[in-house]
Every structure is written in structure tokens, then in C-alpha cells.
Amino acid sequence: MANKQLTIEELVVKAKEIRRLIIQMLAKAGSGHPGGSLSAADLITALYFNVLNFKSNDPQWPDRDRFHMSKGHCCPLWYAVLAKTGYFAQEKLFTLRQLGSILQGHPDRKTPGVESASGSLGQGLSIALGMSLALKIDKKDSRVYCLLGDGEVQEGSIWEAAMAAGHFGCDNICAILDSNGCQIDGKCEDIMGLEPLAAKWQAFGWHTIEINGHDMQQILAAYAQAKTIKNKPTIIIARTVKGKGVSFMEGVVAFHGKAPTQEEAQRALKELE
């Protein structure tokens, strides 16, 4: 791990810092996806600060754990965490979505710490599967983490990958499902029902852990449990709130893909102090 382990209290503070950066980046960029970035902020903060093995000064370190953000539109969260863990200077965050920036509107290998592009939903779990198989061939103990959105799992290719990871018994995969219940056109259950999510993944041969995705204790316990599961992949189904941490964004579908105005950003930052 690049950083020392943080306490629960420190992680909570760190996640708040990450959320502040997300708001500031998006307000500066003028476009982007706050809702899902905020809902997964606790999960990914805990992952990078306490779980993932990496060297931010050597992004290609062969023994690193892999992380892939399959729901690529939530990259402001990823970029903020990468900056905070030392992959690049924090001021770069404010070039998000600008011409020539290393921080593209969706993940791109131009960014240190990004292993593969994403942005077309449904591809990322297959990428994680490929990473898992490569690590198994090389007999490495590194693990593969992959963040999925709940709307994203409506893509059929997710289930192709789920079936294959179950079939091959890829116990080095830990998928994280940011189940915030919302997608662009409304609530997931109204648009295209997903439940029962846990039963679906279990039927594909996965170990499932359902948690409150904003409770650091539960998050860390889930990551720890996932490491102990053998011969099958694990998915953490994290129940979250879209826009979490900013009262006027919480559960509001409109903030899926709309950046805050300057005024909204100021209000949001006040709430995140």
C-alpha cells in the first residue's frame, strides 16, 4: 500500500475531501457526472487508502493490485483519489475535460494509474476478467477490483463476464456494485428492474456481500471478507445514495450527468465542510 492505513475517522474525513474535489472539478469543468461519483466516493476512498496495493510513483509496478472503473462516467471520483494518493499533482484536477488534458471526460490511459479506457458501459468486468486470468497465469497474488454501476449491469455483456468469472473461479476478482438505484431516465426499478441483485450474482457463481456503501466499517469488512473467499469471485453490492453528501443532489436523478453551477457548488462545498 502506498499509504499507511487510515482509521475509520480518517477515512471519513478523506472521503469528504474527495467529495469536495469532485464538486470543485465538475464546477470548473462545467460538465460531468456528480451523482455516481459521490455515491461511490466512500467505497473507492476506502479501497485506495486501505486496501489496494500500488506504488503511485511507479504505476506499472508489476505486483500492483488492479482497479478498473467500469462505470467510466464517474471518473472525477477516480481522478480525485489518484491525485490524493500521489499519481499526479492535485492542480491537474482542474484541467478535467479540457482540450489536451490528461484527465479526459471518461477514463483514458493518458492518466497515470488508469489501466484501460472505459466509458462504453458493460465492458469493464470483462477487462477485469482478463486481468484476473493474466495474474493467475503469472501466479501472482495481486487482486483485481472493478467498480460497476447498477444501471450498467443492464448491459448483457456484464453477464457474459459474470458467467465466465464464475466459471473460471476467479477468486482474485472483487467487483463493487455501486447500487444507488438511479440511472439517467429515472429509478432503476422503474426503467429496467434489477432486483434481486444478490440472487442474480449468486446464480452466476459469485459470492455476494451486501452492505451500506457509506458505512466505512462495513466497507472495510466487506473488502476483508472478499479476500478470504476461494474459488469464486466476490461482488460487494453496496447500497448507496446517488449524490451522497450534498443534500440537494441526494437521490436526484437530474444530477446524474449535470455539473453543479458555481452557486450550487458553493452550497455543496458548505455542506461538505
Added chain:
Amino acid sequence: MISEQIYQRDVYGQTLVDLGLADKNIVVLDADLSSSTRTNLFAKQFPDRFFNLGVAEQNMMATAAGLASCGKTVFASTFAVFATGRAWDQVRLAISYNNFNVKIVATHAGITVGPDGASHQALEDIALMRVLVNMNIIVPCDGPQTADAIRVAASTPGPFYIRLGRSKVPTIENKGEFKLGRAQLICDGNDVTIIACGMMVYEALLAIKNLAQKGIKARLINMHSVRPLDNEIILKAARETKFIVVCEEHNIVGGLASGIDEVVAESFPVKVIRVGVRNRFGQSGEPDELLKEYNLTSSDIEKAVLSNISSS
């Protein structure tokens, strides 16, 4: 100039085994067609580096990308329709945009798939791959050239699309060295240039013999490398011969002919006649029947030359 008839996919399977012995970094994927694509030869020899992903081509292509992100040289095989059509989005973003070291080797391309009919006859695959940045495309004309293509792809970083047929093809002798981006001059002549790829090179060769008897000296270029194209040899032909006939087992839109059109239109416009499938889907039939029905035979090439030579 022509000897034995062999399956390109047999050569592919055997070449993969040879490469696998020398390079432990090679991983092979298939989507439930390993006995047809012949990746089963590699699977038998190296079970730890072969994964059959079942009937799930999209997953196969993005899995290939994930393996490549960890430094593997990945060969992913299925039929050409599925490799390029079914999984195009994965090929675009996960392989081509990432510029990963994935070699898509597709078999059963073109109309000569035969009785399986239109659903299985890829006549658009070159078009679908040709628009992708970073993608190298090779359409080998025979068995030995298939081995050359596979070896070059394995040793050249970046994504490749290699297009193979289902049926046996005759070996074309004396082609010279195989180089990516460098076409092969099979025979010289200054009355007309015929540019072909894949199994159409043989048909073109037959046409050229008949044309010679009529006193027409045709130049034949084997454009195995569809991307990058050999612009130099194309423009030389445009300058030195009266017109160009392009032959491919593909729709006349978007494939090799379109590539040649783009090159000559920009730098030295000459007439380009297309011998290919003219905006039709395929259908069931035996390969030789289909080649006749879709005007892809040596006599169709000959006609294309004869009907244009007087007007040039």
C-alpha cells in the same frame, strides 16, 4: 506458380502452437469455435494459456484487452461476422482505443463460407475494422502467407485484424518477402493493374493468364496488408497503367477497393473498377457456385479488364 491447396486456419493453428512454444507470453481465446478456427491445437498443447469463453464474443474481446493490459500477447478467434460485428464496440474501445496488443484472427470470412448462408458470410468485416484507428489489417492470400501474417502480428505491438477463409486455397508461389504495409508484385505489366487480397489473388492470377493470351499485359499486386496500405505501389500503378481493377471477397463498399479509391483520389486520380460483392447479402450455396453468382471469378475479373481497356 500454383501448388497445393491448404486451409489457412490449419496453418493458423499450427503457427500458434509454434509461437506458443517460443513465447510463454502468448495467450489464446476463442468463443466456442476452437475446432473450426483451429485454436484447439494451441488449447491442447497449452491448456493454461487458452480460454474458451463460450458463445460470448463481446466478453472475449474485452477479456483480451484485460489480458493485454497485463502484458500478454493475445490472439482472439471466432468467425469474422462475430469478431467484427457482434463485438465491434469492445474492439473499438477496449482494443483499438487502448492500442492493446490483441490479435483478432477471424476465420470463415467472405462468401466462400458457403452453405451456412448470409448470416455467416462476412462481407463487411474489412470495412468495420478499416475505420478503427491503430488497427492493422492483413488478408493473407494463401496458407504460407497466413503463417507470415500471424508471425508478424505476434512480433509487432498493437492491434491486428487477420482475415482468413473457410475453404482450402491454392498456394501462390514466388510472392517475395512478406512485410506489413508492403504489397507484393506478383507479375508486372503496364496495360492494367489488378490489385487483390485473400483468395481473390488466385482468381486474378487465372484472369491474367487469359488476358496475356489476348495480348494484354496486366500487373498483379497482392495487397495482403489492407491497413496500412502500400500507397507507393498503388500510386506507381496509377501513374504507369491505364486503370486499376480491385478484387476482394467483400462488399464493394468500405473494403480494399475503398482504401485504394481513397489513395488514388487524393494523389493521382485514375479509374478504379471494383470486383466484389455489389451491395447484396450472401446466400447458401457451394463456394464455387457463390463465386459465380456474385461475379467473383477469374472470368469476371477478365471481363472487368476487357470492358474498360478500350475506353481507357
